Amino acid sequence: MAQIFHRSTNLISRLSIYGAVIIVAVLAFALYDLALSSWYTQQHMKLQQPVPFSHRHHAGELGIDCRYCHSSVETSSFAGVPPTQTCMTCHSQIWTNASMLEPVRASYRDNTSLEWQRVNALPDFVYFDHSIHVAKGIGCTSCHGQIAEMPLTERAGTLYMSWCLDCHRAPEKNIRPKSEVFNPFYAPPSNTHPVQFEGVYYTDQASLGRRLTAEYKIQPLKTLQSCSTCHR
């Protein structure tokens, strides 16, 4: 009887079998990479802000202490975003009529809040507390990146749970002397830049980390990894 299928279909059928497997595999990997991509996590994304505030200028060049603006970082879970008043303490004196700062002046004048785009937003079932982290020698830049070099502020980490756990499973990797917590230029110890703590010079994070985790009585890892440490 007549052929129903052209002989080429043999090839197609074979290909389709192996192809299916490959396609599925590729898709899976693609999805996972997408989840980690900065397009998705908004890592290193510059957001449109009412005022193009530059941490590089203020924290880096001028060397204003983080706490001058983020005043509740040591006392509260929330680091605090400076009220317009804080901006005006200086900008009532300098750049008093820079057009760039008009929104700030307006806000101060009409007592209306500036509406910043949130750069680091955690899901609301995550209860992150700034005060305890800075109190335990975790520096601003450990999470917020090289803030002093950011003309426009961007998200430094993925803010994924894995990103948090990375440190909660090995705090010694990021811990630094309390004196250095608010130093935006702090670099982990190395042979070229040893870090001094209580008279001793450390040339590698490993040994410093061990010392400090003990010194600052960092909670045991199983506590740091207990669900209720961050979720309630």
Next chain:
Amino acid sequence: MASVGSHKPEPLIGPGHTFETVTDKISSIVLTRGTTPGWVFGFFIAFCLLMLLNLVITLLMIQGVGIWGIKIPTAWGFAIVNFVWWIGIGHAGTLISAILLLLHQTWRTSINRFAEAMTIFAVMCAGMFPLLHMGRPWLFYYLMPYPNPMWLWPQFRSPLVWDVFAVSTYFTVSLLFWFVGLIPDLATLRDRAKSKAGQIIYGMLSMGWRGSAVHWSRYEMASLLLAGLATPLVLSVHTVVSFDFTIAIIPGWHSTIFPPYFVAGAIYSGFAMVLTLAIPIRRIYHLEDLVTERHLDIMAKVMLATGLIVAYGYISETFMAFYGGSEYEYYMMMNRLAGPYARLYWLLIFCNLLLPQSLWSRRLRRNILWLFFISLVVNMGMWLERFVIVVVSLHRDFVPSSWAMYYPTRWDWATYLGTFGLFFFLFYLFLRFLPMISIVEVRALVHETNEEKVHT
């Protein structure tokens, strides 16, 4: 059972069948018989029920599992009962096609095809429930071990995770087994199909089967391997399902008898369902000479056997409750026997224990109507058994302040009926478009029987 075939001279197929007639008879159902009004009617009803299921699922997604009667303490209700029931039904198919194949039980040949189909459809129905009964089904993938940026894995101590693997494996293997078995027959249909469409579709499905010696040996090998794979699954799947209960500490769940007793129960209800399906089908499609009374007889015996195992389960459970000396176990059993749901318990005893004993009588085994009736009764009985295990154990456990009654809502019933819709929807399609009896194997059978004739 292994000896069933031998000391019964009665043939497994009606007299006068040749390769030709067998092939004609079975393939014609698909190819020439066409779409009968009866089929359309049944299919329509099944379709309506399927749409009902559709409605329920939509509502479930919009509103939540609260539409069901579940509550604290009975946080599991119909959904889980139905899950266990359907998956139990599935077991017969695999048993017939896999274990009996390995045991060279020739009588299986004419029933294994639609038994397997039944398995697959039943597992589909069953598989839906674990998903639907979740509070947040859209997060089902949390139960799968996949790399994720939360650095979290499923909690492998939980039997629900084992279920995910057990059921999905079971479904995959059954599906493959079924399909592989279908290939030669699909080829037959391809060759006999009149319409171009038919030729192409069956052609694609038969994957270029030409019936060469190589094909045959591969075919044999494949089905043997799959049978080997499927056999442990028959036992493992329902064992794992039973773990869902035994792992817990609830009186009435926490029991070591469950695995064997669940497996037996599964096969019990499975065969009941096969009968429920086989009896009308052989009648409607005039297959009495392929699915002979002897088939029914054997299946009845299998039911009797598994039924007795189940009975043993009930007895040992009850005995242990009184013998074990645990206040809670004791109360649980008293509550089963005399509590607010006692009626259901005694009904289930009647359905699963007493009535099936009638199958000891050969006459009743040969009485098609009675057999059909029994099969229905056992199906119901096994559903009740699961209800008693799930709900009656939960509704009164340790702390009396939290005791409560469980009442199914109309949506509970709708969900259950809906799965029947899905099941029969698929089954009608199967009857219409695929050979419901394995042409190949029956032909082999014809061959054997003919040889028997020669020797005697």
Next chain:
Amino acid sequence: MSENETPNNSGDLARARAKLSAPDAPRFWQSIEELANTKSFRNFLENEFPANGESDRKTFHIDRRNVLKLMATSAAMAGMSACTKLPSEKIVPYAHPPEEIIPGRPLYYATSFPYHGVSTGVLVESHMGRPTKIEGNPEHPGSQGGTSVFMQASILNMYDPDRSQSVLHEGRVSTWDDFAAAVGNARTRFMPTGAGLRILTGTVTSPTLAFQIQNLLKQFPQAKWHQWEPCDQDNVREGARLAFGRYVNTVYHFEQADVIVSLDADFLVNGSASVRYARDFARRRDLGAGASSNLNRLYVAESMLTSTGAVADHRLALRSSDIDDLARQLGAALGVPVPPSANASARIPSGWVAALSRDLGAHQGRSIVIAGEQQPPFLHALAHAINDKLGNIGKTVTYTEPIEAGPVNHLDSLQELVADLRSGEAQLLLVLGVNAAYNAPADLEFESAIRNAIAANTLRLFIHSGLYNDETAEYAHWHVPAAHYLESWSDGRAYDGTIGIMQPLIAPLYDGHSAHEILALFTGDVETSPHDLVRGYWQGRRSEKGKAFEDFWETSLHDGVMANTALSAISPPLRADFASQGGGQTLGDPRALEVVFRPDPSIDDGEYANNGWLQETPRPITRITWDNAVLISPATAAERNLGTGSYLVLRLGDRQVEGGVFVVPGHADNSITLHLGYGRRRSGTVGNGPGFNAYRLRTSSARWIARGVEIEATGKSYSFASIQFQYTIDFEGHQADEESVQAFNEHRDLVRITTMEEFQKDPNFARNPELEENITLYPKVAYDGYAWGMSIDLNRCIGCNACVTACVAENNIAVVGKDQVARGRIMHWIRIDTYFQGGLDNPGTYFEPMPCMQCENAPCEYVCPVGATTHSSEGLNDMVYNRCVGTRYCSNNCPYKVRRFNFFLFSDYTTPSLFGVRNPNVTVRSRGVMEKCTYCVQRINAAKIRAEEEDRTVGDGEIVTACQGACPTEAIVFGDINDPNSRVSKLKAQSRNYGLLEDLNTRPRTTYLARVRNPNPEIAG
């Protein structure tokens, strides 16, 4: 912002530390006016809570973190893990920051909670200017840190979207200014005499308010001031008059009493002093000293089984109208000259009175006899006489001048007003927060009196001020939204006369105005703000002047009480002839069915009808939610073949109501108890509908107790949402139930009980030695560091539900409504299981609070397929809502059934005003997730973080769970069981300590202290 702290505040912090030995504990406010008056704070509040709903959008922005937290799980619903893009958020700082507010840190203020006019001190937690939680004020004599259900739930009333939101004139929206103008005109019209001017208030203890009223009466000599309180103290007052010839205020000192006899008085839960009384009482139920502890003994005779009756050592189920006889017999037995009762009762068991009098006689000066507010005046007089006879006066019972500013007989007062309304003398009526149209005695026909007076145009101006646009407001020419107590300045006296100041936590949400402001309009000093009124009043009264007064004022605000302002004890001589007035009228046929009216344990006299938290709080004993019922005894039910759910018509005289029967074990036979406060018509979306209005049967002649009520089954049936009872006692068959009741205690050992005698013989009766060992082959898990645990003393628990309500408030627990409760889906994380022992007629009643046990071997944990519930390193059984997929397996496997599931989207995501009351530190759970108690882990973490920052360990008592803080009897103690010196460790070391279902080897962290009753050996049973 800590730098900005004003010096006196850091000083204040220091004092707060000293006071509560806990750096993290409430940091009070020094002087609220700074805060309340700063422009930016005002502005903040306006944005925070717009008086008109138009700028809700702003609400979301301003309180950024807090409000967004409310959306927490809606984000979780979207599957936060890796399948949705993280939402973009706005971050909105202040333009001008208010002082003192540190974003993310709560502040605590002291203020006063008014209950029936009497004030009790509270501390209010405030997040970014949002009051979110109420705690008791340890400084205040009325609270001593404890709270009642009403205190806990009152905060929800403030946020209630059903509150009336604007001034209404003739039912049309108007403004405060127009109202002020209208009052201005009225003043000129009524000058100079004020004839026809009538004022109706509830009980007034506020000196300032009283002062204003007096001023007003001075200005308008012919004006009249009426008072009406539906659940009034008239009998108490008149009793005092009978005994002493004048009104006095009675203060009981239960801590000193060895023997207490309650004549139908539910003093532990009911009444404005109950919190303090419960505390004092419980201190005498303490078994810290083991077998040598000196337990008090409580005898209660009552009709309805109340909490007080449940904890009694001897309870006599006696009809309220038979109490009179008991009291007289007791008096006679103790040698008080008293005529025999006109209503002799056959129900008093022989020997009871004798044993009682012997016991009392043996405790002269160390006993108390107390009568219930619903008992007739003479009974109160008799109680005074007996106490006098026993030499209790001045020891366990003291008297002071009345705490009310103008003590009057409320009934007479109201009758007078109604008469004036009918005669047309009343031309201007000012009603301040009284809902007389709903709760006045039925025979006064207050409602029609008003309606007619208005129709006849004799009542020209009817002004109503209240939280709600209620039944009374319906007729008012002017309705003015009242300010909630958390929004207003005022003051008030505690049960012992101590002055407490009321300061606002927040600017009025709905343009509310306090009584002070309205009266100020009438007296003409429109300019002065309520704050200045209150402060000015005290400035005038106090001896301190200038700086001294400043200090005094600041201290009083800070502490919430004015030091040493309790009224001094007086010793009024007992009238010799009091007995002669005790002829007592007969209450009619003794065989007739009696009806007793009581305020509802959860919604009180109806004031809290629109409070979802309270509606859903299961009543003690009955465990009913969302309803009142016709409460009768099993015997009476059987006799008239009724059962729980039968629907009745009750007829009393020519009045009738319909209601569902609920059978209560231990209720007196041939008696009916009706709870008031239901059947509201205009209370709001929550309170309208449920239950029936018992006020319609309540007449001025029989406000509390009436005989001769007729009942008739309608054949219809009624279904209650009771969370326990219909299961544990099912009236299809008594026998079976009594067995199952036995089962709880004898086989399951859920509640372990003994008597003092037995306890002395075997102090370890509650222990199960073979379980003390680790009964598993697995190695024991070591918990170094903290190990949190809880101990619950069943001897102290009075089943008042304060813990339940507190938990709801603290943990954002959703209200699910009657239907869902009936379906077994109530969401409470802690419940008060109630068990009975013995027959149904007068069973022993046992309360057992049930939070999560935090099992060390938690059955829930290993069955969760996704690890959403796991064990913390400190032994908490964590619940991670955002990981939960809702298989509910954990709940099935929880032997204590303390887990709760969101079968639907129970949390309110749509009503902005309700977002305000939410605790920002607890995730709001969405649909499809399991939830449960975690020992208030948010509080634990806050305390731990503070401690870590200060490089120390968390001190004992520093962490107080919501239930513990709320408990008036200090029955719940939480702490670190690894610290042998912590309170909880010491309690767990007691011989009474036992774990629930220990034999399952769940190793619960929450354990119980067994109940030890102290019965009188002379009385059997």
